[in-house]
Amino acid sequence: MLHAGSRARINSPAPSPKASGARTTRGPASLTVIANRLPVHRVSTASGHRWESSAGGLVTAMAPVLRKVKGAWVGWAGGTTKIRPFHHEGVSIRPVGVNREEVEKFYNGMSNRTLWPLYHDAIRTPDFQRSWWEKYVEVNQRFAKAAAKASPRGSLAWVHDYHLQLVPQMLREMRPDLRIGFFLHIPFPPEELFEWLPWRSQILRGLLGADVVGFQTYKAAQNFSRLCRSLTEADGTDTDLHYAGRRIRCGSFPISIDFDWFDRRAKHPQTRAKALELRAKLGARRKVMLSVDRLDYTKGVLRRLQAYEELLEQGYVHAEDSVFVQIATPSRETVSDYAALRDEVEQAVGRINGRFSQPGRVAVQYFRRNLTRDDLIAYYVAADVMLVTPLRDGMNLVAKEYIACRPDNDGVLVLSEFAGAAHELTRALLVNPRDQTSFVETIRAALRMPTDAARMRMAFLRARVKRHDVFNWSEEFLAALRHGRHEPRPRSSHAHA
Ligand code: ADQ
Numbered sequence: 001m002l003h004a005g006s007r008a009r010i011n012s013p014a015p016s017p018k019a020s021g022a023r024t025t026r027g028p029a030s031l032t033v034i035a036n037r038l039p040v041h042r043v044s045t046a047s048g049h050r051w052e053s054s055a056g057g058l059v060t061a062m063a064p065v066l067r068k069v070k071g072a073w074v075g076w077a078g079g080t081t082k083i084r085p086f087h088h089e090g091v092s093i094r095p096v097g098v099n100r101e102e103v104e105k106f107y108n109g110m111s112n113r114t115l116w117p118l119y120h121d122a123i124r125t126p127d128f129q130r131s132w133w134e135k136y137v138e139v140n141q142r143f144a145k146a147a148a149k150a151s152p153r154g155s156l157a158w159v160h161d162y163h164l165q166l167v168p169q170m171l172r173e174m175r176p177d178l179r180i181g182f183f184l185h186i187p188f189p190p191e192e193l194f195e196w197l198p199w200r201s202q203i204l205r206g207l208l209g210a211d212v213v214g215f216q217t218y219k220a221a222q223n224f225s226r227l228c229r230s231l232t233e234a235d236g237t238d239t240d241l242h243y244a245g246r247r248i249r250c251g252s253f254p255i256s257i258d259f260d261w262f263d264r265r266a267k268h269p270q271t272r273a274k275a276l277e278l279r280a281k282l283g284a285r286r287k288v289m290l291s292v293d294r295l296d297y298t299k300g301v302l303r304r305l306q307a308y309e310e311l312l313e314q315g316y317v318h319a320e321d322s323v324f325v326q327i328a329t330p331s332r333e334t335v336s337d338y339a340a341l342r343d344e345v346e347q348a349v350g351r352i353n354g355r356f357s358q359p360g361r362v363a364v365q366y367f368r369r370n371l372t373r374d375d376l377i378a379y380y381v382a383a384d385v386m387l388v389t390p391l392r393d394g395m396n397l398v399a400k401e402y403i404a405c406r407p408d409n410d411g412v413l414v415l416s417e418f419a420g421a422a423h424e425l426t427r428a429l430l431v432n433p434r435d436q437t438s439f440v441e442t443i444r445a446a447l448r449m450p451t452d453a454a455r456m457r458m459a460f461l462r463a464r465v466k467r468h469d470v471f472n473w474s475e476e477f478l479a480a481l482r483h484g485r486h487e488p489r490p491r492s493s494h495a496h497a
Pocket of ligand 1: 397
């Protein structure tokens with residue numbers, strides 16, 4: 001998903017050869033992507049500004065397909081100034097205007113204070129405000145209108161994420177000739193949580209406007225289908241619903257990364273040199289543990305720090321022989337829960353360092369900033385153990401990026417059971433981050449894992465992510481959308497990573 005600002009400053013990865021090669025040649029006749037954010041961001045220059053491609057999985061996956069079919073991308077540019085449609089690298093960019101009040105109510109309010117926490121196990125209590133909902137409806141209507149205008153007759157429209165759940169139905173009413181797909185990047189909650197939503201049936205009906213509704217996991221698809229059967233007139237099975245005289249396919253389409261691109265960058269001599277330099281700075285003989293997250297309460301940063309503090313407290317690790325590097329991207333800082341989280345994290349880092357750091361040996365290295373792709377990859381290459389331990393996450397691409405950056409099959413991934421990625425990456429060390437005792441034990445096991453065992457696990461993980469990369473993901477979704485067919489993978493088929 002493209003969060004405002006979350007990836008705007010990182011370098012765009014140059015697409016791997018697959019992106020422009022044979023695997024994307026079977027493109028659709030024409031495609032419109034509808035996502036909250038545009039795939040470009042504005043960069044100021046001496047003579048004004050220019051548009052640059054944003055980084056991130058969705059842009060990497062969709063840009064080559066869109067270029068090929070001369071498709072369009074409907075989205076918000078991030079500010080409140082009016083921007084005219086333009087072309088960028090062969091893609092028609094169709095900006096949707098969002099004014100200040102709408103940013104507050106549609107984006108910060110309904111999207112990020114109602115839907116985001118509700119869909120993430122209500123880790124923070126969601127707030128329900130009618131005025132936010134009204135703006136959500138209005139802005140969704142605007143996106144639908146822009147998509148209707150941008151889409152040629154009989155073409156495909158692919159709507160993304162929780163900000164735009166009403167768009168499929170709205171677009172269908174305006175343009176019944178389109179085939180409409182929807183993909184949710186975040187979890188879809190179980191019935192007992194979703195039912196809190198005052199606008200629950202409107203949201204379900206909005207999604208049922210699509211021909212294909214895709215989720216990160218089979219469980220999420222199942223939650224959706226069950227809710228549709230109990231709260232709307234839809235009937236059918238977990239993967240095949242009938243509603244308003246139409247057939248709607250639901251299924252899991254786990255998103256992935258451009259594996260080859262990360263793999264190549266990780267092997268590059270410059271990256272290797274940068275990683276060595278990092279290791280030398282961190283302490284060449286120290287074990288390096290790494291976490292990379294948006295600073296979001298779903299990512300479990302505090303629990304991870306607590307587990308690390310216990311490791312230090314118990315004397316299982318010492319600042320002389322190990323270091324934990326936490327890289328955190330500032331995110332949604334105008335929302336109060338996020339500002340509070342930042343304070344709590346920074347206090348915890350200060351407390352741990354105050355207790356356990358040694359002269360020249362800081363226990364927790366904390367960086368609250370965006371890194372360039374190359375710097376981020378150097379950290380992935382430098383880290384002995386990667387801790388990806390969200391309390392709930394749709395997928396989590398960081399876990400897959402770390403795997404792609406371990407061409408020598410070394411390194412150990414500790415992964416939360418509550419990340420969508422855990423359904424595929426079963427050879428990681430899986431952990432329940434709320435169970436501090438086993439969390440501490442799992443980190444110890446990761447630090448002490450014999451090299452052969454670690455290599456075997458990593459080889460399996462790499463094979464899985466290489467086989468199922470982001471191009472594979474978009475092809476599968478578009479094939480289902482074009483042909484109305486999707487062979488859902490049973491959970492067990494995700495398990496042979
Ligand atoms: P996010 O919640 O943003 O995405 P994630 O999947 O981990 O989470 O993606 C984060 C991306 O930002 C990664 O590509 C990572 O490399 C990058 N990033 C993080 N911190 C960074 C930093 N400090 N500097 C530079 N880059 C940084 C949502 C859902 C996820 C789902 C994705 C895609 O919440 O569950 O995997 O969409 O569907």
